[in-house]
Amino acid sequence: MVFELKPGGAVRGRFRVPGDKSVSHRAVMLGALAEGVTEVQGFLEGEDALATLATFRALGVRIDGPEQGRLRIHGVGLHGLRAPAEPLYLGNSGTTMRLLSGLLAGQSFDCTLTGDHSLSVRPMRRVTEPLARMGARIDTTDAGTAPLRIHGGTPLKGIDYALPVASAQVKSALLLAGLYAEGETRVTEPAPTRDHTERMLAGMGYAVRRDGASVSLRGGGKLRAASIDVPADISSAAFFLVAASIAEGSDLTLEHVGMNPTRTGVVDILKLMGADIDVLNPREVGGEPVADLRVRHAPLRGVQIPEELVPLAIDEFPVLFVAAACAQGETLLTGAEELRVKESDRIAVMAEGLRTLGADAEPTPDGMRIRGGGLGGGTVHSHSDHRIAMSFAVASLRAQAPIRIEDCANVNTSFPGFVALAREAGLNIEQGPA
Numbered sequence: 001m002v003f004e005l006k007p008g009g010a011v012r013g014r015f016r017v018p019g020d021k022s023v024s025h026r027a028v029m030l031g032a033l034a035e036g037v038t039e040v041q042g043f044l045e046g047e048d049a050l051a052t053l054a055t056f057r058a059l060g061v062r063i064d065g066p067e068q069g070r071l072r073i074h075g076v077g078l079h080g081l082r083a084p085a086e087p088l089y090l091g092n093s094g095t096t097m098r099l100l101s102g103l104l105a106g107q108s109f110d111c112t113l114t115g116d117h118s119l120s121v122r123p124m125r126r127v128t129e130p131l132a133r134m135g136a137r138i139d140t141t142d143a144g145t146a147p148l149r150i151h152g153g154t155p156l157k158g159i160d161y162a163l164p165v166a167s168a169q170v171k172s173a174l175l176l177a178g179l180y181a182e183g184e185t186r187v188t189e190p191a192p193t194r195d196h197t198e199r200m201l202a203g204m205g206y207a208v209r210r211d212g213a214s215v216s217l218r219g220g221g222k223l224r225a226a227s228i229d230v231p232a233d234i235s236s237a238a239f240f241l242v243a244a245s246i247a248e249g250s251d252l253t254l255e256h257v258g259m260n261p262t263r264t265g266v267v268d269i270l271k272l273m274g275a276d277i278d279v280l281n282p283r284e285v286g287g288e289p290v291a292d293l294r295v296r297h298a299p300l301r302g303v304q305i306p307e308e309l310v311p312l313a314i315d316e317f318p319v320l321f322v323a324a325a326c327a328q329g330e331t332l333l334t335g336a337e338e339l340r341v342k343e344s345d346r347i348a349v350m351a352e353g354l355r356t357l358g359a360d361a362e363p364t365p366d367g368m369r370i371r372g373g374g375l376g377g378g379t380v381h382s383h384s385d386h387r388i389a390m391s392f393a394v395a396s397l398r399a400q401a402p403i404r405i406e407d408c409a410n411v412n413t414s415f416p417g418f419v420a421l422a423r424e425a426g427l428n429i430e431q432g433p434a
C-alpha cells in the first residue's frame with residue numbers, strides 16, 4: 001500500500017484517536033490470567049493488539065468481541081491456559097513477543113512464537129537472558145532472534161535484575177514471569193519507562209511494590225477481573241500534535257488521550273520547542289490519567305532534547321524529527337540508540353527519508369542532528385514501519401511538492417482508520433495499491 005499526499009493544508013476539528021496499544025495488549029493478557037470476566041472498552045482494534053487477542057484464544061481463553069472497542073475476557077486464572085495447537089504467529093508485534101516470553105515461560109506446556117520479517121530480526125536476548133536466570137528455557141536463533149521456542153514445566157525463581165536498557169517490554173516480561181516464580185522478582189530501571197503493567201496488576205488486586213527505580217512482586221498470588229477503560233493512544237495522538245503545530249491555521253482537540261507521566265515526553269518536547277498545547281479536563285480512568293489536548297499552530301524552534309525525556313517519548317521520535325525539520329534552528333537528539341532496534345532502524349530510515357525531502361538531517365549512532373528549514377517533496381520508503389509512514393504523511397503539511405510514501409500497510413498495526421481520520425482532519429491524503 002502507498003500513501004500519496006498533496007502538499008499544504010491545516011488540521012482542524014475534535015476527535016479521539018484509537019486506543020492505547022500498550023494498554024490494549026496488557027488488558028488482554030492480564031484479563032486472560034484473572035479470575036472472572038474482565039470488561040474492556042476502548043480496545044485498539046489494530047493488528048498488533050489483535051495478534052495478542054488471537055494468541056490468547058489459541059491458549060484456550062474465551063474472549064467476546066471486539067465490538068466497537070469492547071471485549072469480554074473470560075479469565076482462566078493464572079494456571080488455566082492450555083497448550084496451543086500450533087506455533088503462535090505474532091505478526092509485527094514486539095510487545096506481544098517480549099511480554100509473552102515471560103508469561104509463557106511460567107506455563108506447564110511448550111510453545112513457539114514466530115513473527116513477520118521485522119519482528120524476526122529484533123533482539124530477543126534482552127528478555128531470554130534474564131528469564132534464563134529465573135530458570136526459564138527459551139531457544140532463539142543463533143542471532144538471538146525469533147522464532148522463540150519456550151519450554152514449559154520448568155520451575156521459576158525470582159531474581160533481582162538491573163535492566164541494562166530502559167525497556168518496559170523487558171521489565172514487563174520479567175514481572176509476568178515473576179507471577180509464576182518462587183519468591184520475589186525485582187526489576188530496577190536505569191530510567192523510568194511506561195508502567196502500565198504495574199498499574200494494571202495493582203488494579204487487579206496484585207501486590208506490586210515500587211521502591212525508587214525498582215519494582216517488585218512475589219509469585220503465587222491471584223488476579224481479580226476488572227473493568228478496563230483504555231485511553232486514546234498518546235503515540236497515535238502525537239502525529240496530530242505535530243501536524244497541528246507545524247501547519248499554519250491549525251486548531252485541533254484530541255479527546256481522552258492517555259497522559260500517564262511515563263508516556264508524555266512528546267508533549268514536553270513539543271512544548272520546549274514552542275508548541276501551543278493545552279491540557280484540558282485532566283481526569284483519571286481505571287488507574288490511568290487522561291486529558292483532552294487542544295493544539296494550535298505555533299512557530300517551533302530547534303532544541304537539544306533532554307536525555308531523560310528519551311524513554312518517555314521513545315515511540316514519538318519519527319514524528320518529532322518531522323517537527324524538528326519544520327522548526328527554526330537546530331535540534332539535537334542523543335541517547336536514543338534504542339531507536340535503531342524498533343520496527344525499523346528509525347534513525348537511519350527517518351534520516352534517509354528526510355534527506356530525500358530536502359531536509360538537513362544527519363544521523364548519529366545514538367540520535368540525530370536536524371537543522372530546520374523547508375521540506376520539498378519526493379518518494380520515501382517506510383520500511384514497513386507504521387510510525388515512519390504516518391510521520392511522513394504529517395510532513396506533507398509543510399512540504400513544497402507531493403510526497404509518495406511506500407509500504408504503508410503496517411499503519412494498521414497501531415492506527416486503523418488513520419487515512420480517513422487524517423483526511424477528515426485536513427491532510428490531502430490518498431491511499432492506493434503499490
Ligand code: S3P
Pocket residue numbers: 021022023095166167168169170172194314315338
Ligand atoms: C512498549 C515498550 C516500548 C515501546 C513499544 C511498546 C510496551 O518498547 O517502544 O512500542 O508496550 O511495553 P521497549 O520496551 O523496547 O522500549
